[in-house]
Amino acid sequence: MKKAWKSWLKDAAFLFCALYTAATLANSIAYLAQGVRNDPSGNWHELTRAVIVLIGVSAYELALHLPIGNPVIRGIAAYVPTMLLAFFAVWLTGFAEPLAESAYRDIFINYTGLFVIVSAAAAIIARRKR
Numbered sequence: 001m002k003k004a005w006k007s008w009l010k011d012a013a014f015l016f017c018a019l020y021t022a023a024t025l026a027n028s029i030a031y032l033a034q035g036v037r038n039d040p041s042g043n044w045h046e047l048t049r050a051v052i053v054l055i056g057v058s059a060y061e062l063a064l065h066l067p068i069g070n071p072v073i074r075g076i077a078a079y080v081p082t083m084l085l086a087f088f089a090v091w092l093t094g095f096a097e098p099l100a101e102s103a104y105r106d107i108f109i110n111y112t113g114l115f116v117i118v119s120a121a122a123a124i125i126a127r128r129k130r
Helices: 002-033 042-065 071-096 103-129
Strands: none
Touching: 002 042, 042 071, 042 103, 071 103
């Protein structure tokens, strides 16, 4: 376990904390800018955000550590199961609170957009290192 912590788990935990904090702050700022003092979705929304961020960090770690040589195929192999897992998380959330009509579309657009941006940034950084 100590080897896993030093090799990748510590970075993944830090990334999760940083992304969750950034997402929560952005959400809070957006609500305050609209004049809403309390998050209308409450604690379920916070837990759902944590699950989605954890899925995203898992996708990132998969894309880095899967033993597939081609980076495009490795990205697809990381994206497809984690996108399905994100859909499953949204579906499960529907049992705790009513979903918006656009919930699945929203998670698809947000998750895919962020995945593409992170993948492009990682590709640019990898090329600059070479």
